[in-house]
Amino acid sequence: MRAWADAAIEHQEHDSGRGDCTLTSLAGELSPTDEQAREDLCDAFLRWQGLLHYGLRAMRETIRVGRREGGRPGVPRSGS
Numbered sequence: 001m002r003a004w005a006d007a008a009i010e011h012q013e014h015d016s017g018r019g020d021c022t023l024t025s026l027a028g029e030l031s032p033t034d035e036q037a038r039e040d041l042c043d044a045f046l047r048w049q050g051l052l053h054y055g056l057r058a059m060r061e062t063i064r065v066g067r068r069e070g071g072r073p074g075v076p077r078s079g080s
Contacts (some may be wrong), residue, residue: 007022026041028044
């Protein structure tokens with residue numbers, strides 16, 4: 001599994017995240033035939049969704065704080 005995951009990540013990095021998603025393909029192939037795999041994949045997608053949600057919320061808060069302080073997010077202040 002580790003080798004498969006490493007290859008999937010390498011593929012996505014090579015294509016800059018464009019194109020097919022190996023994880024989605026795997027989920028589509030395993031979920032109808034293997035109940036345990038379906039549950040594991042569902043749990044993995046929920047964890048992934050939670051991480052994305054947390055990361056986006058943190059980015060939004062960083063932007064909000066930057067605006068409150070009078071700066072532009074992602075642009076360092078002079079002298080910083």
